[in-house]
Amino acid sequence: MVKEMCYKLNKSSMLYKRLMSKHLERLDITYSQLMVLRVVNQEPGITAKEILLQMDTDKATLSGVLARLERNNYVYRVQNDNDKRVQNIFVSDGSEELCNEVSLIEQACISDLIKGISDEEAEHFLLVLDRFIENQVKKIEEKF
Amino acid sequence: MVKEMCYKLNKSSMLYKRLMSKHLERLDITYSQLMVLRVVNQEPGITAKEILLQMDTDKATLSGVLARLERNNYVYRVQNDNDKRVQNIFVSDGSEELCNEVSLIEQACISDLIKGISDEEAEHFLLVLDRFIENQVKKIEEKF
DNA sequence: TATAATTGTTTTGTATACTAATCAATTTGG
DNA sequence: CCAAATTGATTAGTATACAAAACAATTATA
Numbered sequence: 001m002v003k004e005m006c007y008k009l010n011k012s013s014m015l016y017k018r019l020m021s022k023h024l025e026r027l028d029i030t031y032s033q034l035m036v037l038r039v040v041n042q043e044p045g046i047t048a049k050e051i052l053l054q055m056d057t058d059k060a061t062l063s064g065v066l067a068r069l070e071r072n073n074y075v076y077r078v079q080n081d082n083d084k085r086v087q088n089i090f091v092s093d094g095s096e097e098l099c100n101e102v103s104l105i106e107q108a109c110i111s112d113l114i115k116g117i118s119d120e121e122a123e124h125f126l127l128v129l130d131r132f133i134e135n136q137v138k139k140i141e142e143k144f
Numbered sequence: 145m146v147k148e149m150c151y152k153l154n155k156s157s158m159l160y161k162r163l164m165s166k167h168l169e170r171l172d173i174t175y176s177q178l179m180v181l182r183v184v185n186q187e188p189g190i191t192a193k194e195i196l197l198q199m200d201t202d203k204a205t206l207s208g209v210l211a212r213l214e215r216n217n218y219v220y221r222v223q224n225d226n227d228k229r230v231q232n233i234f235v236s237d238g239s240e241e242l243c244n245e246v247s248l249i250e251q252a253c254i255s256d257l258i259k260g261i262s263d264e265e266a267e268h269f270l271l272v273l274d275r276f277i278e279n280q281v282k283k284i285e286e287k288f
Numbered sequence: 289t290a291t292a293a294t295t296g297t298t299t300t301g302t303a304t305a306c307t308a309a310t311c312a313a314t315t316t317g318g
Numbered sequence: 319c320c321a322a323a324t325t326g327a328t329t330a331g332t333a334t335a336c337a338a339a340a341c342a343a344t345t346a347t348a
Contacts, residue, residue: 002254006160008273013157015280016150085313085326110146113279128269135257136159229296229343
């Protein structure tokens with residue numbers, strides 16, 4: 001049963017990324033880049049380390065995503081004066097609009113996904129999923 | 145609500161892969177490779193195309209996974225006589241044991257994940273997840 | 289039967305994901 | 319105050335994930 005849950009969670013995750021990627025294609029930005037762009041948009045001047053805290057991803061991965069976001073002029077970085085190791089990140093002009101536009105796309109992606117699932121069911125689903133995730137986090141923190 | 149479901153499904157999926165990877169590290173095989181190896185183990189002589197049908201992955205990705213499985217001597221391939229484009233895939237000697245050993249590891253990974261979740265809840269969770277996945281598949285098949 | 293279309297698979301190119309190593313800037317400890 | 323440890327971030331290396339092109343073998347069609 002648990003195994004089945006894991007497999008299906010993986011499958012659903014994969015499908016979501018596929019779906020979003022398809023819709024995002026024409027905007028010339030990827031799903032991962034977008035997630036990061038949004039965080040930067042919400043918190044101008046944020047640092048890479050702070051993004052990591054929010055996003056539960058890998059610093060090497062984030063470094064690459066930020067580099068591509070900067071290369072494509074979605075964000076720019078300014079060296080921090082107090083600590084020269086740190087760079088403060090800002091969205092470029094026009095990228096705020098992109099964030100909004102993407103919200104619409106996301107709506108389009110996720111609408112219909114809830115079909116045949118009642119609010120109550122969805123709520124309970126989330127409760128169970130939360131517990132499951134909590135257990136996963138504990139398990140990962142365990143020693144091997 | 146749907147958005148939250150999607151994010152958490154992604155998170156859980158990521159955690160599962162992380163967990164399995166950590167446990168698989170010492171066996172010198174990756175999660176993806178293992179999934180493929182298992183299919184080959186269950187159906188000796190299977191072709192790449194047939195694996196694709198079972199696994200819902202990408203043919204280019206599978207090609208790489210098979211190449212690495214072969215490079216590490218987990219599988220070997222034999223050109224099919226009837227159709228020379230096709231290769232029949234077999235697990236190498238010793239790899240069956242690996243599959244069994246991995247089942248134990250998987251058990252270790254997923255035990256405890258169900259803690260605090262009743263059988264009934266898990267069952268209902270799966271039902272909702274199935275519906276959700278079904279909706280995702282439909283959505284992906286739609287035209288944009 | 290020669291050519292066109294199809295098929296099974298690999299290759300190419302780009303973007304994650306993650307570990308380990310590196311690197312420069314900053315703290316710390318003696 | 320200086321060497322050592324720490325920190326924020328990038329780089330190197332390997333493995334997916336996926337689109338698009340390439341390729342050889344096979345089948346369909348004119």
